Amino acid sequence: PQAKVSFSSQINAVAICRTPYKQKFGIPRQPGLVNATGYIEFEPAFNHVDAVRGIEQYSHLWLLFCFHENLAQGWKTTVRPPRLGGNEKLGVFATRSTFRPNGIGQSVVKLHGIVTRKGKVCLAISGMDLLDGTPIIDIKPYIPFSDAILDAKGGIAQDAPLLIPVYYTNIATTQIAHYAVQEQYQGLHELIEGVLSQDPRPAYKKAKDDPKLYQVALYDLDIFWHITPHGIEVLELKSTQ
Ligand code: SAM
Numbered sequence: 001p002q003a004k005v006s007f008s009s010q011i012n013a014v015a016i017c018r019t020p021y022k023q024k025f026g027i028p029r030q031p032g033l034v035n036a037t038g039y040i041e042f043e044p045a046f047n048h049v050d051a052v053r054g055i056e057q058y059s060h061l062w063l064l065f066c067f068h069e070n071l072a073q074g075w076k077t078t079v080r081p082p083r084l085g086g087n088e089k090l091g092v093f094a095t096r097s098t099f100r101p102n103g104i105g106q107s108v109v110k111l112h113g114i115v116t117r118k119g120k121v122c123l124a125i126s127g128m129d130l131l132d133g134t135p136i137i138d139i140k141p142y143i144p145f146s147d148a149i150l151d152a153k154g155g156i157a158q159d160a161p162l163l164i165p166v167y168y169t170n171i172a173t174t175q176i177a178h179y180a181v182q183e184q185y186q187g188l189h190e191l192i193e194g195v196l197s198q199d200p201r202p203a204y205k206k207a208k209d210d211p212k213l214y215q216v217a218l219y220d221l222d223i224f225w226h227i228t229p230h231g232i233e234v235l236e237l238k239s240t241q
Contacts, residue, residue, distance in 0.1 A: 013135035026216030031107040034194030040123040060142035163197040165231030
């Protein structure tokens with residue numbers, strides 16, 4: 001008999017993820033690639049410290065979340081993974097594409113502890129690959145003895161992406177130093193370096209000369225950069241406030 005399971009209308013966000021990533025462009029393509037810090041803020045119905053009692057004994061968590069920004073675009077049977085230069089197609093279930101039938105993503109992140117922010121129970125995390133405001137639908141501890149499979153085959157994504165050098169104009173260096181001493185921009189230099197060294201450009205742009213001026217949005221800062229023969233040069237930062 002055909003399975004008839006319909007439960008999506010009963011799934012509600014348990015929390016919202018707060019991250020420095022204000023737009024999809026530039027977000028690392030998997031967790032653990034960039035040491036960005038963020039928070040999981042529980043929704044009112046789950047805002048109980050009892051709901052996370054014992055969680056601090058784990059170093060990492062699985063986040064299940066909704067690719068909420070892509071839901072409206074639906075999904076296709078096959079997708080073109082950036083790893084394959086955007087040319088070859090693989091089945092949606094053979095990829096980590098954000099355009100999926102139920103729009104569900106999953107990421108392992110590092111847990112730093114339970115904190116209270118603006119009266120809300122929060123989990124301080126790092127290494128996430130999530131857009132700011134992403135709805136979290138479940139959280140579970142990462143259990144190494146079972147979840148870490150040391151001889152697993154990684155298919156088209158066996159290794160972490162190659163990094164490219166990032167360097168800075170004098171004005172960008174001065175601006176980063178100016179912001180980085182402020183509490184809300186802690187680790188800004190490492191964050192910019194981590195994000196840009198992944199070379200966030202779409203695959204087809206990497207194949208030829210690319211004179212374009214690019215921008216990524218981290219916190220409330222627009223970071224402007226371009227490609228040079230030596231790597232990525234950060235030109236300047238502009239506050240969006
Ligand atoms: N680790 C997760 C997984 O495998 O399910 C996500 C992988 S997915 C390739 C990572 C990308 O999802 C990021 O680079 C970002 O562009 C995109 N993304 C992150 N949060 C999103 C959201 N809330 N809605 C849509 N796209 C999102």
